[in-house]
Amino acid sequence: MGTRSQTVAHLVDALSALPLSARKMFGEYALYLDGKVVALVCDDQLFLKPTPGAERALPGCKTGHPYPGAKQHLLVTDALDDPDPVIAALKAIAADLPPPKPKKPRI
Numbered sequence: 001m002g003t004r005s006q007t008v009a010h011l012v013d014a015l016s017a018l019p020l021s022a023r024k025m026f027g028e029y030a031l032y033l034d035g036k037v038v039a040l041v042c043d044d045q046l047f048l049k050p051t052p053g054a055e056r057a058l059p060g061c062k063t064g065h066p067y068p069g070a071k072q073h074l075l076v077t078d079a080l081d082d083p084d085p086v087i088a089a090l091k092a093i094a095a096d097l098p099p100p101k102p103k104k105p106r107i
Contacts, residue, residue: 002027007044014080017087028067031090035100038093040073042066046086047073053092058085 008022008029021032022041031039040047047066048054050073055061064075076086 003029003041003044008041010080011041011046014083015087015090017083018090020090033090033094036094036097038090038097040066046076048076048086048089049093049097050074051093051096053096054089057089057092 005024008031012020012022012031018033020038022029023032028043029041030037031041038049045064045066047064048058048061050063050071054074058074058076062075062077063072065071066073074089076089
């Protein structure tokens with residue numbers, strides 16, 4: 001089952017304090033902040049990358065696999081109830097991740 005576009009739009013709207021963008025990938029979505037993938041939306045659930053900053057912002061957060069074979073991610077089930085901790089975690093993830101690699105020019 002793929003993620004519905006309405007779910008992603010609702011999440012991006014609820015977290016509108018950040019300039020998030022979403023890109024559809026294989027029926028699911030990746031959320032970007034500052035050009036970095038900070039979260040995945042799979043089966044209508046929000047999965048955050050488990051960086052040290054995210055784990056500090058969301059202590060005791062459940063974990064799960066966004067898709068078979070994936071590494072553990074933080075599974076945020078109440079993102080819309082109180083978006084402030086999720087926003088802090090997303091900012092921390094973007095700060096923890098290295099800058100995106102420059103794209104190679106097409107020949």
